[in-house]
Amino acid sequence: MLAPSNEPLDIDLLVLPETNLILIASVIEPLRGANRIVGSEIYRWRIFTPDGAPADTTSRIPVPAHAAFRPEKDRFPLFVLGSYNWRRSATSALKMQLSKTARHRSMIAGIESGSWLLAEASLLDNFSATTHWEDFEEFAAAYPQVRMIRDRFVIDGKRITTGGSLPTLDLMLEIIRRRQGYSLALEVTRLFIYEQGSAQVMPSTAGLRMSDTRVAHAVRLMEDNVEQPIVLARLAKRVGVSARHLQTLFQEGMGVAPHVHYLALRLNAARRKVIETRATFADIAAATGFNSASAFSRSYRAHFSESASDTRKRLRRRTPDANDRPQ
Incomplete structure (x- = not known):
C-alpha cells in the first residue's frame, strides 16, 4: 500500500457506531480528491459495519454500508474507524473476526478509537502505535505490550494508528505522497486550504507541514513567483537565513528540499492550466517558469507519467465551469 504505484488501491473501512462523520471524511475525502485530480479511480473503498446497517454517526447522518463485516480472505488494507463508546462494539465475535482477517490483510489501520479495538484483539502486540492525545496515558497503561x-x-510494518481526524488526514496525504509522489499530495492538500481572516492557511499535514514561519514565508514567496522562479540563494536571503539553513528547515519541516516543493507548485499550476484553459503548451511553460517548451514537456511527463497533450485529451471534458471549482 505504501510503495510507489499508479495501480488502483482498494481499501476496506470498518466503521463502528458513534463514529464522527469528520473522521470518516478524513479517510475518504483525500482519496476522492486524488481521484478527481488524476481523472481516474486510483483509489476505491468499501464501507462495512459490524451488522451491515448504515453507520450511525455522532452527527446523526447515517453512512450507507456495503455489507456486514465478515472475515473474508480479502487482502485489501482494512481501516477500523471509531470515535466514542468503542467498547460497545468490542464483542468476542468482532474481535475474532478481526483476528481472522488479519491473517490475510496487507495492512490494518486503527483510526482514532479503532486503535483500542485493534489492541483489544491483540493486533497491536509488539507494534508501535499512537492514539488520541486525551487517551494516551490510559491506552499505554491498558496495553503495556504496545x-x-x-x-x-x-x-x-503492517499496522497503522492515528490520533484523531486531522492526523488521519495527514496519514491519507502521506499514503498519496508515497504512492503517487509529492506533486499529487501537494495538490490534494490545496483542496483543504481554508481561510482565517484574510490569510490562507495550509492545514498541518505530514510532509507538508509549515510550523516554521520562515518556511511558510518561503512557500508564500514561491507561490507568488511561479512565472519567474526565485533562485534558492535569493529566496533564503529574503527569508533571512542562509541557503543551506533554508534547505535544512524545509527538510525538517516538510520532508523535501525547497526545489522539490517549488517544482511541484509550478507543475501543479501548469497542470491546472493544461486542463482548465486552451493556452498553448509554450505559453503554459512560460507562465510556470520553464525556459522552453521542451524543458516543460520533459518535467511534466516525469512527474505525471503522461504528456501534457495526453492530460488535456483525457480530462478536457471533465473541466468544471468557472463557478464550479472542484472542492
Whole structure:
C-alpha cells in the first residue's frame, strides 16, 4: 500500500457506531480528491459495519454500508474507524473476526478509537502505535505490550494508528505522497486550504507541514513567483537565513528540499492550466517558469507519467465551469 504505484488501491473501512462523520471524511475525502485530480479511480473503498446497517454517526447522518463485516480472505488494507463508546462494539465475535482477517490483510489501520479495538484483539502486540492525545496515558497503561509513541500517526510494518481526524488526514496525504509522489499530495492538500481572516492557511499535514514561519514565508514567496522562479540563494536571503539553513528547515519541516516543493507548485499550476484553459503548451511553460517548451514537456511527463497533450485529451471534458471549482 505504501510503495510507489499508479495501480488502483482498494481499501476496506470498518466503521463502528458513534463514529464522527469528520473522521470518516478524513479517510475518504483525500482519496476522492486524488481521484478527481488524476481523472481516474486510483483509489476505491468499501464501507462495512459490524451488522451491515448504515453507520450511525455522532452527527446523526447515517453512512450507507456495503455489507456486514465478515472475515473474508480479502487482502485489501482494512481501516477500523471509531470515535466514542468503542467498547460497545468490542464483542468476542468482532474481535475474532478481526483476528481472522488479519491473517490475510496487507495492512490494518486503527483510526482514532479503532486503535483500542485493534489492541483489544491483540493486533497491536509488539507494534508501535499512537492514539488520541486525551487517551494516551490510559491506552499505554491498558496495553503495556504496545509501544506507544506520541505522534499524529504511526506506521509500523503492517499496522497503522492515528490520533484523531486531522492526523488521519495527514496519514491519507502521506499514503498519496508515497504512492503517487509529492506533486499529487501537494495538490490534494490545496483542496483543504481554508481561510482565517484574510490569510490562507495550509492545514498541518505530514510532509507538508509549515510550523516554521520562515518556511511558510518561503512557500508564500514561491507561490507568488511561479512565472519567474526565485533562485534558492535569493529566496533564503529574503527569508533571512542562509541557503543551506533554508534547505535544512524545509527538510525538517516538510520532508523535501525547497526545489522539490517549488517544482511541484509550478507543475501543479501548469497542470491546472493544461486542463482548465486552451493556452498553448509554450505559453503554459512560460507562465510556470520553464525556459522552453521542451524543458516543460520533459518535467511534466516525469512527474505525471503522461504528456501534457495526453492530460488535456483525457480530462478536457471533465473541466468544471468557472463557478464550479472542484472542492
